Amino acid sequence: MLSKRSLLLALSSVAVLSTAAVQADNGRLLATGGATSVEGAAGGGIIPWAVLAGYAEEGEWGSTVFATRVELPDYRLDAVGMAASYGNRVEVSYARQRLDLGSLVNKLGLPEDSLSQDVLGLKVRLFGDLIYDNLPQVSLGLQYKRQKDFLIPSLVGAQRDEDVEGYLAASRLFMGAAFGYNLLVNGNLRYSRANEVGLLGFGGDRRDRRSVLKEGSVAVLFNPRWALGVEYREKPDNLSFAGESDWADLFLGYFPNKHVSVVLAYARLGEIATLDHQNGTYLSIQGAF
Numbered sequence: 001m002l003s004k005r006s007l008l009l010a011l012s013s014v015a016v017l018s019t020a021a022v023q024a025d026n027g028r029l030l031a032t033g034g035a036t037s038v039e040g041a042a043g044g045g046i047i048p049w050a051v052l053a054g055y056a057e058e059g060e061w062g063s064t065v066f067a068t069r070v071e072l073p074d075y076r077l078d079a080v081g082m083a084a085s086y087g088n089r090v091e092v093s094y095a096r097q098r099l100d101l102g103s104l105v106n107k108l109g110l111p112e113d114s115l116s117q118d119v120l121g122l123k124v125r126l127f128g129d130l131i132y133d134n135l136p137q138v139s140l141g142l143q144y145k146r147q148k149d150f151l152i153p154s155l156v157g158a159q160r161d162e163d164v165e166g167y168l169a170a171s172r173l174f175m176g177a178a179f180g181y182n183l184l185v186n187g188n189l190r191y192s193r194a195n196e197v198g199l200l201g202f203g204g205d206r207r208d209r210r211s212v213l214k215e216g217s218v219a220v221l222f223n224p225r226w227a228l229g230v231e232y233r234e235k236p237d238n239l240s241f242a243g244e245s246d247w248a249d250l251f252l253g254y255f256p257n258k259h260v261s262v263v264l265a266y267a268r269l270g271e272i273a274t275l276d277h278q279n280g281t282y283l284s285i286q287g288a289f
Contacts, residue, residue, distance in 0.1 A: 028055045028088075030224040031255040032130055032173065035263045036066035037284050039119045039143060039197065040081040040095030044171070044231045045265050045282055046247050047215040049186045050139040050171035051130060052091040052123060053083035054288050055258050061086055068284040070267055074275045076100040077286025083121075093121035099199045104273060115199045116148040127169075136172035143167075145198040156241045156273075158201025159208050165192035167215070178220045184229070188215035195238055196272060204238030211236045219253070227253040249282060263287045 034042045034051045042064070043049030052196030053060020063084040070077040098116040105113045121143045128135035143165050147153060150161040167190040177183040190213040193203045203209070213236065219229025233247040251265035265282035273280045 028057060029131070030258060030260070031207040031221060031227060031253070032066075032259075033062070033288060035253060035261050035284060036064060036068070036083065037082070037096065038068055038070070038079045038095070039121065040066075040076070040079075040083055040093035041121045041123055041141060041143070042083060042085075042091060042093075043186070044217045044219075044229070045249055045251055045263055046231050046233050046267070047186075047188055048121075048123070048141060048167065048169055049188075049217070049218060050125065050128075050137040050169040052085040052088055052125060052139070053093065054085050056085050056088055058087050058089075058252070060088075062288065064286050066284060066286040070269075070280065070282045072267075072269065072272075072278040072280040073262060073279060074103045075159060075272060076102065077115070081119075089125050091121070091123040093119075093120075093123070097199060099196075101273075104275060108274075110152060112149055112152055114149065115152060117198050118146050119198070120144045120146065123169075126160045130171055130173050131175070136170045137168045138168070141167045141169065145194060147150075147198055147201050151202030152202060152274035153195065153199075154202065157239045158195055159203035159205075161201055163193065163198070163202035165190060165194060165210070167191070173221075183223040184217075184219045184221065184227070186217045189213070190215055190234075193238060195236070196244060200239065200273065204240070206240045207236065207238045221249075225255050227251075227255070229253070242274040243271050245272070245278075251282070259288055263289070 041048035042053040053064045056062030079097045084091035085091040123141040130136045130137045146162040165251040169188045171186040174183045193210045206252040214232040249265040249267045263284040267282040269278045
């Protein structure tokens with residue numbers, strides 16, 4: 001379970017990392033390692049991109065740690081984790097997520113006040129490059145997810161507490177393409193049956209097979225340190241007890257150097273477990289070394 005103390009410790013670790021040395025400091029361009037998604041993989045806030053964690057180039061290691069909080073009217077989502085990459089070719093990641101159920105506990109008389117899960121990720125760059133190739137950078141990712149508090153998901157129709165899902169991501173940075181500013185475009189196809197990204201288990205009484213889901217993001221880099229963009233994540237609708245909304249956000253990313261990044265967003269998450277209008281603020285801090 002994620003406590004306030006563990007979140008503060010993670011944020012403190014990020015602050016320490018901002019003064020640490022990085023192996024690839026003079027290599028890849030600033031911000032091309034992206035931030036960290038809520039599931040631990042390098043990318044945006046709610047979806048991964050084809051980029052890999054950190055700034056490692058061929059023959060180098062790179063790594064990141066992150067902490068994220070999403071404040072919603074009736075819920076709070078916390079996520080912390082880490083990722084490591086080698087040679088700008090392969091990435092492994094881990095994230096622990098905790099969803100505080102807030103007002104839903106009293107409304108439905110729930111036996112638990114939170115839901116949590118672990119996410120283990122593997123991402124491999126297949127071909128292309130974000131900037132320097134004729135083809136976009138294309139990566140294949142796998143995520144193993146294990147829901148840690150399965151009583152509530154099982155009561156509402158979830159079929160299993162663990163699953164594996166895959167995604168194919170393509171990213172490209174177009175230099176000077178947005179009125180002279182750099183433009184990053186990313187698109188994903190995800191193969192998943194996760195309910196609320198897995199926090200409500202996997203599969204359901206309405207549908208228990210994986211779906212092909214679309215994800216995408218567009219960001220304008222006004223200079224090497226600032227990025228403004230939008231993201232979209234299609235979701236399945238496996239459970240009959242409540243609808244599941246697609247997710248979207250409007251984000252502002254700040255990359256003061258290659259050691260730290262901060263992402264602030266307005267997250268539009270819609271209906272979650274019978275409670276609608278779950279839209280609020282998203283804050284994520286990442287340290288890289």
